[in-house]
Amino acid sequence: MLFYMMRRLLVIPFILLGVSVVLFVLTHMMPGDPAKVMAGEHAPQQTVELIRKEFGLDKPLPEQYRIYISNLLHGNLGIATVTRRRVSEDLGLYFPATIELTLVAIILTVLMGVPLGVLSATKKDTALDHLVRFTALSGVSLPIFWLGLILQLVLYGKLGLLPIGGRLDVEFLPPPHVTGFFTVDSLLALNMKAFGQTLTHLALPAFTLAFSSLAVVSRMTRSSMLEILAQDYIRTAQAKGLAQRTILYRHALKNAVIPTLTVIGLQAGALLSGAFLVEAIFNWPGLGLYTMRAITRVDYPAIMGTSLLITLVFIVINLVVDLLYGLIDPRIRF
Amino acid sequence: MVVLVAAALLAPQLSPTSPNKIVLANKLLPPSAAHPLGTDDLGRDLLSRVIYGTRVSLASGLVVVIIAMIIGVSVGLVAGYFGGLIDAALMRASDIFLSFPRLVLAMAIAAALGPGLMNGMIAVALSWWPWYARLVRGQILTLKQADFVLAASCIGAGHARIIGWHLFPNTVGLVAVQASLDLGYAILFTASLSFIGLGAQPPLAEWGSMIAAGRNYLLTHWWYPTFPGLAIFLAVLGSNLFGDALRDILDPRLRHLG
Numbered sequence: 001m002l003f004y005m006m007r008r009l010l011v012i013p014f015i016l017l018g019v020s021v022v023l024f025v026l027t028h029m030m031p032g033d034p035a036k037v038m039a040g041e042h043a044p045q046q047t048v049e050l051i052r053k054e055f056g057l058d059k060p061l062p063e064q065y066r067i068y069i070s071n072l073l074h075g076n077l078g079i080a081t082v083t084r085r086r087v088s089e090d091l092g093l094y095f096p097a098t099i100e101l102t103l104v105a106i107i108l109t110v111l112m113g114v115p116l117g118v119l120s121a122t123k124k125d126t127a128l129d130h131l132v133r134f135t136a137l138s139g140v141s142l143p144i145f146w147l148g149l150i151l152q153l154v155l156y157g158k159l160g161l162l163p164i165g166g167r168l169d170v171e172f173l174p175p176p177h178v179t180g181f182f183t184v185d186s187l188l189a190l191n192m193k194a195f196g197q198t199l200t201h202l203a204l205p206a207f208t209l210a211f212s213s214l215a216v217v218s219r220m221t222r223s224s225m226l227e228i229l230a231q232d233y234i235r236t237a238q239a240k241g242l243a244q245r246t247i248l249y250r251h252a253l254k255n256a257v258i259p260t261l262t263v264i265g266l267q268a269g270a271l272l273s274g275a276f277l278v279e280a281i282f283n284w285p286g287l288g289l290y291t292m293r294a295i296t297r298v299d300y301p302a303i304m305g306t307s308l309l310i311t312l313v314f315i316v317i318n319l320v321v322d323l324l325y326g327l328i329d330p331r332i333r334f
Numbered sequence: 335m336v337v338l339v340a341a342a343l344l345a346p347q348l349s350p351t352s353p354n355k356i357v358l359a360n361k362l363l364p365p366s367a368a369h370p371l372g373t374d375d376l377g378r379d380l381l382s383r384v385i386y387g388t389r390v391s392l393a394s395g396l397v398v399v400i401i402a403m404i405i406g407v408s409v410g411l412v413a414g415y416f417g418g419l420i421d422a423a424l425m426r427a428s429d430i431f432l433s434f435p436r437l438v439l440a441m442a443i444a445a446a447l448g449p450g451l452m453n454g455m456i457a458v459a460l461s462w463w464p465w466y467a468r469l470v471r472g473q474i475l476t477l478k479q480a481d482f483v484l485a486a487s488c489i490g491a492g493h494a495r496i497i498g499w500h501l502f503p504n505t506v507g508l509v510a511v512q513a514s515l516d517l518g519y520a521i522l523f524t525a526s527l528s529f530i531g532l533g534a535q536p537p538l539a540e541w542g543s544m545i546a547a548g549r550n551y552l553l554t555h556w557w558y559p560t561f562p563g564l565a566i567f568l569a570v571l572g573s574n575l576f577g578d579a580l581r582d583i584l585d586p587r588l589r590h591l592g
Contacts (some may be wrong), residue, residue: 015354018430029446141570143522145529146545146563153552153560273437277526281549292530296447307434307442314435 008319019311020072020304024065027303030295068304087305090290095309098286100281102271103207106212109217109271110264116214117221117260121229132218137214144274148208148281155204205282207243209274213267220263228255265321269314380557384565387541391569394455394540395521399513401459402520406466407509413467414474425471428464436461440523444532451524451540453573454533462516468507469512511581518573525566541566 034050052058059067120132276288283289287306294302413424431439439461447453527533528542535543541562548558 015430015433018426019433022430023442026446030448090585137574138567141522141567141574143525143529143542143563143566143570144543145382145526146559146566149545149552149559149563151548152557196557269435273435276437276441277529279499280530295441303442307438310438315433319569 008322012315012319015315016308016312020069020308021065023304023307023311024061024068027307028061028064030303049125052085055316087301091287091304091305091309094285094287094290097284098272098275098288101202101205101278101284101286102268102275104206105209105213105266105271105275106264108206109213109267112210113214113217114221114257114260118225120218120222121225132222136215136219139212142212144208144212145277145281147211148205148278151204151208152281161214205278205284208281209271209278212274213264213271216267217260217263221262224255224259261324262321264325265317268317268321272310272314358538362389380561383544384541384561387544387562387565388569390451390538390540391521391525391566394451394524395517395573397455397571398459398462398520398524399516401456402462402516403466405459405511405515406463407470407505409463410467410470411474411505414471414478421471424467428467431464432468433460434461436536437523437526440527441530449532451528451535453525453532456522457527457532459518461523461576462520466509466512469508470505471527473508477504514580515574515577518570518577521573522566522570 049058054248057064105152116132116136120129123129276291278284279286279288280292287310291303291306293299366411409424409428413421434442440457442459444454444457524533525540525542527547528540529546531543531546533540533542544562545559545566548555548560548562551558
């Protein structure tokens with residue numbers, strides 16, 4: 001098992017290298033001339049050429065790549081052309097927002113998906129079961145951005161219950177920056193009003209994001225629960241006279257959780273991608289919004305930086321999921 | 335139910351209500367008898383746009399899945415069959431593609447290629463093929479050991495014959511099920527790209543870009559973004575149901591192959 005992990009870890013730098021090449025090629029294929037964008041629309045050709053020279057954009061591509069990688073290894077991600085700040089700074093600003101959103105979505109997924117799956121399995125073939133299954137099926141079929149829009153329409157437009165976007169109400173000042181997570185920071189500052197605000201603003205985006213993975217998780221939980229409940233050892237427990245509840249929780253659920261965990265891990269990637277779309281709808285100042293703005297402004301360093309970061313996170317999550325899977329299921333240990 | 339939904343998706347492309355004509359006087363009308371789904375900001379009838387959109391989205395979904403299948407299956411076949419260095423190289427390549435969250439990769443490729451529906455489709459297809467390659471390769475690895483393959487090579491069948499005649503037909507079932515399930519998601523992905531602005535461009539009637547355009551009018555003219563989205567939802571739902579049904583039909587047959 002350790003061997004396997006070591007092998008996986010060793011491969012990562014190579015994969016990252018390959019990833020960076022692909023990203024580099026892609027970003028430099030994007031239509032638009034960054035030098036022109038930086039210089040501004042009405043700048044004379046001379047200025048554009050000067051800027052091009054200064055940022056090394058006139059060098060041949062392999063040379064530019066080499067420079068980028070050597071900078072990267074020193075921790076320098078470059079200067080974002082849009083914000084004129086260091087990319088690493090920008091990432092530090094926008095990343096926590098996305099993480100917060102994704103984390104809350106994961107929590108929602110588990111808190112709502114697993115019980116629904118269990119409920120559906122125990123009340124198999126009843127109206128409730130069908131309702132849950134239908135919801136699950138719709139969950140994976142819904143376009144995330146459409147769901148977000150509909151929720152906005154109903155919960156903000158018609159009912160006025162929840163805010164339309166952003167992390168806080170417009171007039172509000174964010175709590176002092178400790179972690180970048182508004183929830184944690186506002187609690188640390190004992191600012192209950194900010195905390196409440198953060199929660200209401202998180203509600204819709206996180207739920208939208210969570211909905212499809214919620215569906216997948218409940219489906220998975222349901223089917224693995226059904227499989228387990230049909231097993232002999234469950235019947236033995238029933239014959240022993242154990243209360244239904246005990247059987248459910250102590251025996252069935254623990255075993256049903258295993259494939260569910262892998263599904264949750266797999267969903268992480270989908271959640272990251274979904275976050276991009278959700279951020280666009282709800283004006284959530286996270287990495288997704290930042291990246292999309294970067295793409296439209298042909299901001300090479302920013303695009304490279306965010307894509308590398310997101311891919312790294314994705315790879316790490318996959319690795320962790322594999323590790324956890326091996327740990328939890330003793331049959332898998334090798 | 336499956337058949338109903340599938341038919342509902344295919345039939346409309348044969349009978350559009352009216353073409354995409356712009357009648358500015360009819361700007362932003364709510365649903366009514368004349369315009370059952372209302373009109374958009376340029377006065378175009380939403381019902382006909384949604385129906386035309388069926389053609390676009392269905393076609394793009396199919397194209398994406400087919401391209402991804404062709405690339406993925408070929409790679410998987412070659413990698414699984416020849417093994418060794420070729421396998422390792424191809425798998426590393428697909429690993430790199432697999433390291434990206436799918437939508438992010440599709441966005442990056444689409445951004446690199448420039449706007450346009452064709453580019454959007456290529457982008458999604460390129461993000462998709464590694465999954466098929468993996469799938470096929472895994473299947474091939476198991477099948478390679480089977481007796482009938484050994485027998486074929488004993489008789490002196492060349493590589494091409496073994497791959498084409500013996501191995502490939504056995505992977506078709508698996509791939510077909512995956513493809514039918516993926517069709518809906520391919521539609522979803524292309525719509526998402528169009529929503530961001532990287533796929534279909536106006537005035538093309540594509541569901542994703544319609545939602546993007548209608549977004550600004552959400553609170554005042556709710557029908558504009560709502561209906562195209564509903565269409566996407568139904569399309570993906572139908573494809574999921576279809577794929578599930580297909581899997582159920584093919585499953586007992588798959589068991590015989592294993």
